[in-house]
Amino acid sequence: MTYSVLLIGATGDVGSKIAAKLAKYKGQLKRVAFLTSTAKSTPEKEAKYAEVPIERVVGDFEDPETYRGFDIVICAIHDAFVLDQIKYFDAAFAAGVKHVYPTEFGADLTHPVVSKEPYAVGKIEARKQLEERARKDQSIGYTYVITGMFSDFILRPHVNVLGLSEDRRSAKFLGAPDAVLTTTHTEDIGEFTVLSTLPSHLKSFNERRTLAVEGSTHKVSEYFGAVSRYLGHPIDVEYLSRESSYVYEEEQKAQRNLEAVRYNSVLRTVGFGACVLQDVANSSYPELKARTWEETVKQML
Ligand SMILES: NC(=O)c1ccc[n+]([C@@H]2O[C@H](COP(=O)([O-])OP(=O)(O)OC[C@H]3O[C@@H](n4cnc5c(N)ncnc54)[C@H](OP(=O)(O)O)[C@@H]3O)[C@@H](O)[C@H]2O)c1
Numbered sequence: 001m002t003y004s005v006l007l008i009g010a011t012g013d014v015g016s017k018i019a020a021k022l023a024k025y026k027g028q029l030k031r032v033a034f035l036t037s038t039a040k041s042t043p044e045k046e047a048k049y050a051e052v053p054i055e056r057v058v059g060d061f062e063d064p065e066t067y068r069g070f071d072i073v074i075c076a077i078h079d080a081f082v083l084d085q086i087k088y089f090d091a092a093f094a095a096g097v098k099h100v101y102p103t104e105f106g107a108d109l110t111h112p113v114v115s116k117e118p119y120a121v122g123k124i125e126a127r128k129q130l131e132e133r134a135r136k137d138q139s140i141g142y143t144y145v146i147t148g149m150f151s152d153f154i155l156r157p158h159v160n161v162l163g164l165s166e167d168r169r170s171a172k173f174l175g176a177p178d179a180v181l182t183t184t185h186t187e188d189i190g191e192f193t194v195l196s197t198l199p200s201h202l203k204s205f206n207e208r209r210t211l212a213v214e215g216s217t218h219k220v221s222e223y224f225g226a227v228s229r230y231l232g233h234p235i236d237v238e239y240l241s242r243e244s245s246y247v248y249e250e251e252q253k254a255q256r257n258l259e260a261v262r263y264n265s266v267l268r269t270v271g272f273g274a275c276v277l278q279d280v281a282n283s284s285y286p287e288l289k290a291r292t293w294e295e296t297v298k299q300m301l
Contacts, residue, residue, distance in 0.1 A: 010034035017190030148182030175271020
């Protein structure tokens with residue numbers, strides 16, 4: 001028995017990694033493909049689609065015909081569209097899809113702090129609606145893949161979660177030195193997600209799983225310590241308070257900069273201990289050797 005998997009969001013940061021791993025494991029799956037909309041595309045988008053190493057399906061995201069023949073749908077779409085995916089799943093279930101992965105790939109949304117953060121609201125509502133569908137139809141199931149912060153994102157210059165200065169000798173970080181944080185590399189998230197679709201891990205379509213994968217779990221000060229050791233010099237870190245983040249958030253709201261409000265809310269989760277995963281599934285996936293933070297630092301700096 002092998003499964004057919006359709007991916008939505010194959011050009012995205014994490015979706016592109018999932019697409020690459022679907023290509024890697026396609027011998028163990030019946031069919032693997034990614035979905036793009038029938039809406040008019042642009043040359044830039046077409047160039048990105050051409051790079052995705054699996055079959056392309058073009059279809060209306062809300063039309064059941066698009067999903068006919070697939071068993072599993074994985075969504076890895078931009079946060080702004082998390083509620084759209086429920087319409088996609090309804091169409092997919094109507095066509096016979098039996099297991100879905102909503103776009104998650106972050107903190108544990110059941111954490112009491114995370115559940116109050118503005119950035120998590122859409123994902124929590126999407127979970128609620130999906131779980132309602134699953135209560136009514138015992139034959140369908142879902143997987144929430146939770147990952148902590150993407151370790152390779154932290155060090156990308158334009159993301160710079162650590163708030164490092166240009167010369168990397170100082171940093172302004174929203175968070176506390178002793179807060180604990182889980183991070184995972186996007187390559188490993190892609191691999192883990194695809195491994196979890198194989199029959200050896202997904203025994204029955206109507207399983208309802210939360211799967212946590214980790215690369216490293218350390219105190220924030222230890223994340224800085226690894227960077228400092230690699231660079232060969234100390235980093236003078238100023239830890240910004242939670243209160244300062246709310247002041248900043250109000251300023252951004254006044255300027256209607258909603259993306260900054262959302263990102264600030266993510267950073268607060270990361271910096272104050274709400275982005276730490278419990279009960280990670282790594283030991284049930286011996287095929288996966290997840291990169292540590294130290295390895296990511298060496299690779300990226
Ligand atoms: N934990 C972390 O550190 C972290 C960091 C980043 C992201 N994430 C999470 O990872 C997930 C994916 O984020 P990402 O950054 O990888 O996304 P992204 O790079 O913004 O990717 C967007 C993808 O979504 C597709 N898309 C956009 N609008 C869509 C719509 N209305 N319907 C269907 N597809 C649409 C795009 O396809 P087209 O190119 O065809 O438009 C593209 O492939 C999110 O849940 C996000 O919260 C977590």
